[in-house]
Amino acid sequence: MALDNGLVDWIAEGLAADGAVTHRRMMGGATLYLDGIVFAIVDGDGSLWFKGDAESDATWDAAGCARFTYERGDGRVASMNYRRAPEDCYDDVETLREWALLGAAAGRRAPAKRRKKPSPG
Known part of the structure; x- marks a missing residue:
């Protein structure tokens, strides 16, 4: 499926006052960044998922926001630290900002990914 550019x-637009939102396409969807910090993904079905972590899990759980899961090549189900956006995020900018900023806070707390060093050769 194609990326939902409208979303x-x-x-x-909703987060313009909070910083610049950029994205990088991935597998039919996109990873979203707020001022360079990963805060969400949009999957190929047009669903929005915000970054979560141990510190924000209770808030996501209280709102009934499911964890992102996918089926691995070997048939096992795996999950990632992303939570489904509440339905109100699709039409209420204040709700969008509230949950997006929670995702951005989780993104800021995430350890920086270490770059692989090139092998000597």
């Missing part, structure tokens, strides 16, 4: 634009 990405809606998110960028």
Whole structure:
């Protein structure tokens, strides 16, 4: 499926006062960044998922926001630290900002990914 550019634009407009939203395409969807910090993904079905972590899990759980899961090649189900956006995020900018900023806070707390060093050769 194609990336829902309208949703990405809606998110960028809604968060304009909080920083610049950019994205990088991935597997039919996109990873979203707020001032360079990963805070959400949009999957190929047009669903929005915000970054979560141990510190924000209770808030996501209280709102009934499911964890992102996918089936691995070997048939096992795996999950990632992303939570489904509440339905109100798609049409209420204040709700969008509230949950997106919770995702951005989780993104800021995440350890920086270490770059692989090139092998000597």
